[in-house]
Amino acid sequence: MATTPIPDADTLHLDLENRPVCGQDLLFLQQWYKLSRLDMCYLLGLSDLKWCHYTHPKHIKEPLGDPAVALLVWALVRYPDTFFLPAFPTPQEVYPLYERLAEQSAPQAGDDAPVHLGKTTFSLLLGREIGSASRWLSPTNAKPITPTVSRLLFVLKSLLQAHGAPGLEEWVNCAQIEARERGLDLTGKMTSWFRMDARPPGKSGRRRKAMKSPATQSAPSHTPASKATTTTPPDSPPPSDPDSFP
Amino acid sequence: MALTLPDEHQLDALRGRALRGKDLLFLRQWTGLSIADCCYLLGMPVMRWHYYQRRPDQLIEDAGVALLARALLTHPEAHYLPAFPTVAEVYPAYQRALQQSATPLPEPDTALGLLVGRDRASVRRWRTGTGQRQIPGPVRRLLLVLQILLRHHGVPGFEALVERAAFEAAARGLDLHSPAMKTWTRRKPYRPRAPNAPRRGRPPKSGPPVDTTSQGQERDPPSPATETAPSRRGRPRKRPPARPPPPDSSL
Numbered sequence: 001m002a003t004t005p006i007p008d009a010d011t012l013h014l015d016l017e018n019r020p021v022c023g024q025d026l027l028f029l030q031q032w033y034k035l036s037r038l039d040m041c042y043l044l045g046l047s048d049l050k051w052c053h054y055t056h057p058k059h060i061k062e063p064l065g066d067p068a069v070a071l072l073v074w075a076l077v078r079y080p081d082t083f084f085l086p087a088f089p090t091p092q093e094v095y096p097l098y099e100r101l102a103e104q105s106a107p108q109a110g111d112d113a114p115v116h117l118g119k120t121t122f123s124l125l126l127g128r129e130i131g132s133a134s135r136w137l138s139p140t141n142a143k144p145i146t147p148t149v150s151r152l153l154f155v156l157k158s159l160l161q162a163h164g165a166p167g168l169e170e171w172v173n174c175a176q177i178e179a180r181e182r183g184l185d186l187t188g189k190m191t192s193w194f195r196m197d198a199r200p201p202g203k204s205g206r207r208r209k210a211m212k213s214p215a216t217q218s219a220p221s222h223t224p225a226s227k228a229t230t231t232t233p234p235d236s237p238p239p240s241d242p243d244s245f246p
Numbered sequence: 247m248a249l250t251l252p253d254e255h256q257l258d259a260l261r262g263r264a265l266r267g268k269d270l271l272f273l274r275q276w277t278g279l280s281i282a283d284c285c286y287l288l289g290m291p292v293m294r295w296h297y298y299q300r301r302p303d304q305l306i307e308d309a310g311v312a313l314l315a316r317a318l319l320t321h322p323e324a325h326y327l328p329a330f331p332t333v334a335e336v337y338p339a340y341q342r343a344l345q346q347s348a349t350p351l352p353e354p355d356t357a358l359g360l361l362v363g364r365d366r367a368s369v370r371r372w373r374t375g376t377g378q379r380q381i382p383g384p385v386r387r388l389l390l391v392l393q394i395l396l397r398h399h400g401v402p403g404f405e406a407l408v409e410r411a412a413f414e415a416a417a418r419g420l421d422l423h424s425p426a427m428k429t430w431t432r433r434k435p436y437r438p439r440a441p442n443a444p445r446r447g448r449p450p451k452s453g454p455p456v457d458t459t460s461q462g463q464e465r466d467p468p469s470p471a472t473e474t475a476p477s478r479r480g481r482p483r484k485r486p487p488a489r490p491p492p493p494d495s496s497l
Contacts, residue, residue: 019417020413020414020417020418021414038285038286038289038291039286041282041286042282042283042286043387044383044384044387045382045383045384045385045386045387046383046384047282048282048292063414063417063418066363066384067363067411067414067415067418067430068362068363068364068382068384068385068388069363069384070363070414071361071362071363071388071407071410071411071414072384072387072388072391074410074414075388075391075392075395075407075410076391078406078410079391079394079395079398079399079403081394081398082390082391082394082395082398084328084387084390084391084394085328086326086327086328088326125313126310126313127308127309127310127311127312127313127314128310146289146310147289147290148288148289148290148308148310148311148314149289149310150289151287151288151289151314151326152310152313152314152317154324154326155314155317155318155321155324155326156317158321158323158324159317159321159324162323162324171313171317174313174316174317174320175309175313177262177263177264178264178265178309178312178313178316179309180264181263181264181305182264182305182309193309
């Protein structure tokens, strides 16, 4: 559970002592707890449609239609210890544990060669492409993670804490099953969950200049060049996945 | 959430293959979650859920979702959603708080229904488990909040909630401390019908019977009276006798 202080009533205009809970207070609550709409709808038990109704500019000053939601909002504002959403760990919290256990184990992906458990595999084990972990773990400009990854981090952390190295090996095996049915191989040069690195051996570190425009040549890049023709942006879910908000 | 492992046979079937759209439905059924809650569990929008459900035999495109669903199915101890209490679980603590509280509530046995934003009758229904309808999402969450509130803040916390509920009720023109308040829905005040006002009732299910003798002929244009007829309530009027067609306006 998150340990958030009581919202600053003056800053957020949460003068709930003098008026009933209105639609605008849902937005203030969202802002205070830094939650997404998905989180807010789950927190209050609302459908997306109901959320849109309450937070519509036309209804934003009206008391909420459902008194249960109004009392829930009031309780969450007045007593922050009643906040019940799980607190998901960050990559910075999970990676050291993963790294420590990776040193102790050499998971066999099926009956093939062992998987090298480094930063790139950490990204793949969380369903993302190999450059994601570097961005998440960047000390200066850490990139936000998707909701699915934050949940995966929670489960991975629990599993590693409860089962140690065997837990990590099991996770790698599961990822390998998923990869194989996609025509990928976790032990090979898998760069994302959509493609393998098709470059000939020995050229993995080079970047193809032809692919780069003059504007991007000067910009630092964390993504190794690939001969794959897909132009999926780094750390992006499937092309049609709307689950791409931070 | 305290869950046991799903059926061993179904779980065995998942071990050797990648997860597909139908396996997300299996996860939802096993956890007993609504679609919205299951989407929160997996961190994806509802639209995405339906996308996968329309393709039950296809691989789940987002490998992260597939890995997460698999981990949740095989490791129930790693679930992270809160367990919302039932009314029966909260009721004893509510009764204790009520006995010690200085704020009396009329008909205390059923007042819990009002305190969680519903009607008085719902408490008995929820406690006995009768009725078709499940406890609504906001109420389940409010029950959890009430449970935490009573545990952490005791009677003062409970009294603050009662006070707030009374305030919200007053803002809606209701009085929580009145035994007459049975629900949060405010009824309109009774207004007797004017002597010549049309009777109120259900609108007719079908239109007036069609005169078979006028079939094939051009229908009369609707008069202002008949134009507004469908929006009126009460018994349908008798159709006025057929009139000659009005002169063409273009002439």
